[in-house]
Amino acid sequence: MTAKRTEPCEPLFNFDQPVARENTDSDKWRRYQQEAERQGRDIIPMWVADMDFVSPPAVLDALKERVEHGVFGYGKVSAGMTDAFCHWYATQHNWQIDPKWIVWLPGLVGGLHAVARTFGEAGSAVMTHIPVYPPFLKVAERTHKQLQAVPMREGPRWSLDLEAMQAQLKSNTRLFMFCNPHNPTGRVFSREELQQLSNFIVKNDLVVCSDEIHCDLVLDKSRRHIPLASLNPEIAARTITLLAPSKTFNIAGLACSAAVIPDHKLRLDFKHSIQGFMPDVNLLGFVAAEAAYRNGAVWREQLVCYLAQNRNRLMRWAEGKQQVDLKFPEATYLAWLDLRATGQEKPAQWLLKETGVALSEGADFGLPGFARLNFGCSLAQLDRALERLDQILN
CATH class of the missing domain: 3.90.1150.10 (Aspartate Aminotransferase, domain 1)
Structure with a gap:
């Protein structure tokens, strides 16, 4: 096997350049x-x-400039960061995010646990699909809830099994945890699939946590990511969308992410639940994220x-x-x-x-x-x- 490419990519950046990470903190x-x-x-x-x-490079330059300033006191999200975030999702994913919907978080996994902690009483059920990113399968136990893990349909493409989800639904199921684009199968769910899921959520009076951290990494030009909350007002009122620049721009160690919650009551409940438990976003995390969204x-x-x-x-x-x-x-x-x-x-x-x-x-x-x-x-x-x-x- 030889490391030879035949597909034209007109590269402006050298992704073939090896990076020595063996003796680092990786x-x-x-x-x-x-x-x-x-x-x-x-x-x-x-x-x-x-x-x-x-x-x-834009991220590296912004971090260097901030480090050279030399003062790292308590930070606060800037208007520029919020503007860059909203502009990115408007232009890249056709989703108009109101800045007041955003709750900044120091990490998406913490956000998953915070959502599970907030919505549903102790002993209530949290439903998700399998296979799925491992923290999805741990949040129920860690927040004193019951886990309902429903296998996806295999077929030519992995898909949600809505019939099995409906059959396994309990009277105390309060939350559905969704991953799109899907980790680990790489599925990008279609508008039709998302509408069917939306109908299921609304029909059964559930709240849905939608992990969309891989939304910028759709590899096929024939497909596009559709934010679940952008479908219609009914599903938006029930959705907590978790987003971050970490996977897209390889800055996970800088710990910056967000929960986008259009519904006022859900947002207040979430904010109240995380008070005193969730630390602020790393100062340099905001710097890197703004540079990435603005110039990446x-x-x-x-x-x-x-x-x-x-x-x-x-x-x-x-x-x-x-x-x-x-x-x-x-x-x-x-x-x-x-x-x-x-x-x-x-x-x-x-x-x-x-x-x-x-x-x-x-x-x-x-x-x-x-x-x-x-x-x-x-x-x-x-x-x-x-x-x-x-x-x-x-």
């Missing part, structure tokens, strides 16, 4: 350090949703092009492999590998031992026998990982 690269020493070889980390790309559009377009080519490379690798089934990821830099044909209940653990490639275990997402692969890296690193996986996945 959780992604340090997690398997002891395993690497035990195996006597390097471990290629393709697990956590953290890209191996340098953030946009071209960089993001180039990133999406690069990720789409990596996705296509991965699809070609999976074709014809009897032990691997991979449905086309429409968004994100995550691939959901069906490895049930290997007979391994924990294939990520098995592949780590046999090949030195670290993937995310499917059981953590609610489905044993699968593994999630992060292709948000240079083509050379992706090829190196696939060559190792070829040693055992034939």
Whole structure:
């Protein structure tokens, strides 16, 4: 396998440039350090949703300027940050966000837990779909709620099983937790699918938490992200949308995200619930986020092009492999590998031992026998990982 591209991308930024992260504070690269020493070889980390790309120049320049100022007292979100945030979602996703709807948060995972804590009494039920990003499966227990995890339909494309969701609904189900674009399958749900979900939410008098953190990473030009709350006033009045620049611009360590809550009462309830429990956003997080939203559009377009080519490379690798089934990821830099044909209940653990490639275990997402692969890296690193996986996945 050679790291050669044939698809034109007219790159303005060099995503092929390797970045040494091995001896830094990177959780992604340090997690398997002891395993690497035990195996006597390097471990290629393709697990956590953290890209191996340098953030946009505009972000780096803004951070340098702020650091050179030299004073880091208590901060407050600027009017410029709010304007950049609202302008981004208006121009990129055709969603007009009223600034008063925004509640700033220091992280999306904390936001998931805060939503579950706020909506529904102790012992009430929280419904979600599986597979799904692991924190979705932990928030119910951590907030003293019951979890209802409804399997998605597989088919040619993963989809919500609304009939199963309706059948499993309880009288005390209060909250539905939704992920779109979907982590880990990469689905971008269509307007029709979102309208059906909206009907389900309204019919059953539920609140919905919509994690849309990957919305800027739609890889197919034939598809577009539609914010759930933008569908109609009825669903907007029941939706808490969680957003962040962290995945798009690779700035997760700067801890800046937002809950967008159009309904006044839901917003007040949420604000009251997090008082004293949720810290403020990191000062430099606001600086990076504003620069990214204001000046990062071209960089993001180039990133999406690069990720789409990596996705296509991965699809070609999976074709014809009897032990691997991979449905086309429409968004994100995550691939959901069906490895049930290997007979391994924990294939990520098995592949780590046999090949030195670290993937995310499917059981953590609610489905044993699968593994999630992060292709948000240079083509050379992706090829190196696939060559190792070829040693055992034939």
